[in-house]
Amino acid sequence: MSFKRSYLSIADLPAVIPVFPLGGALLLPRGDLPLNIFEPRYLAMVDAALAGSRLIGMVQPSRDTEEPLPALAKVGCLGRITQIAEMTDGRYHLVLTGVCRFGVAEELDVTTAYRQCHADYQDYSADLVADLAENQVNRAGVIAALRQFADIHSLHVDWESIESASNESLVNALSMMAPFGLLEKQALLEAHDLPARAEMLIAISQMDLARTGAASSVLQ
Numbered sequence: 001m002s003f004k005r006s007y008l009s010i011a012d013l014p015a016v017i018p019v020f021p022l023g024g025a026l027l028l029p030r031g032d033l034p035l036n037i038f039e040p041r042y043l044a045m046v047d048a049a050l051a052g053s054r055l056i057g058m059v060q061p062s063r064d065t066e067e068p069l070p071a072l073a074k075v076g077c078l079g080r081i082t083q084i085a086e087m088t089d090g091r092y093h094l095v096l097t098g099v100c101r102f103g104v105a106e107e108l109d110v111t112t113a114y115r116q117c118h119a120d121y122q123d124y125s126a127d128l129v130a131d132l133a134e135n136q137v138n139r140a141g142v143i144a145a146l147r148q149f150a151d152i153h154s155l156h157v158d159w160e161s162i163e164s165a166s167n168e169s170l171v172n173a174l175s176m177m178a179p180f181g182l183l184e185k186q187a188l189l190e191a192h193d194l195p196a197r198a199e200m201l202i203a204i205s206q207m208d209l210a211r212t213g214a215a216s217s218v219l220q
Contacts, residue, residue: 007099007128010121016108017078017119018045019057021070026185027058027077028172028197029098029127037092041113046081046092048112054081056096057119059104060186069115075190077101078119098172100127101189126193130168136195137167138202145205146174152209153179171198180204 007013020035020042027033037046049056059076079096086092102119110116126132143162150157162170175188175197184204191197 009128010100010125013078013100013102013119013121014053014055015118016116017055017057017102018049018112019059019072019076019104019107019115019117020045021059021061021072021115023061023182024185025058025060026176026189027079027096027098028176028189029077029100030130030168031098031172031176032082033058033079033096033098033176035092035094035096037094038090043090043092044112045114046084046094048114049081050084055079055099056081057102057117058096059117060182060189063182072104072107072115072117073186074104075101075186076104076119077189078121100124131166132168133194134167137171137198138195139167139170139198141202142171142174142198145202145209148209149178149205167198168194171201175201178205180208 025033025035037043045056055078057076057078060073061070062073063070078099078101080099081094082097083095084092085094100121101124102121103123105118105120107115107117146157146162149155165173171194175185178201180188187204188197188200191200
């Protein structure tokens with residue numbers, strides 16, 4: 001992750017943020033999330049972010065629902081717009097790079113078409129430190145889980161890139177890309193730290209493999 005400006009502490013982050021509720025979309029600190037923006041309310045949200053801090057909060061709905069205004073999950077992740085392209089039909093293709101998780105302290109009553117909330121970063125200040133607890137990650141377990149998961153789901157994996165990735169990049173990228181459900185994605189987001197997220201990733205992968213009868217002791 002490379003920003004033109006640095007976020008040295010949670011004091012550098014805005015207390016009020018626009019939020020983009022999107023089930024199954026997981027953003028983690030220093031991870032890159034590509035988005036295709038086409039709804040008018042979210043086009044307006046992006047325009048406002050570009051005119052200001054370039055920051056948007058990604059948050060899942062608290063449950064699978066078709067409601068127009070679903071309740072928000074209690075934890076999301078703040079992201080900065082680091083790439084953007086405007087299409088001829090008015091859509092935006094953009095990349096959000098994760099900055100820091102936040103608690104949804106309160107959703108605001110606003111006149112904007114998009115939703116906004118008070119963000120509480122107090123429990124997540126460590127997110128601003130890259131590669132924290134790298135040496136405590138069960139890397140072998142994560143890669144073993146990925147190998148079996150990829151085999152059973154016939155997924156193509158760039159193993160050369162996997163082997164050269166840092167533990168943080170590996171765990172966060174796999175957490176974001178894995179085809180898990182809303183609850184599993186939220187559990188990965190809310191994991192206390194990187195080693196805990198790695199163990200959560202292994203456990204969720206094991207549960208998925210167990211449903212297919214493909215779980216193996218190699219994941220232990």
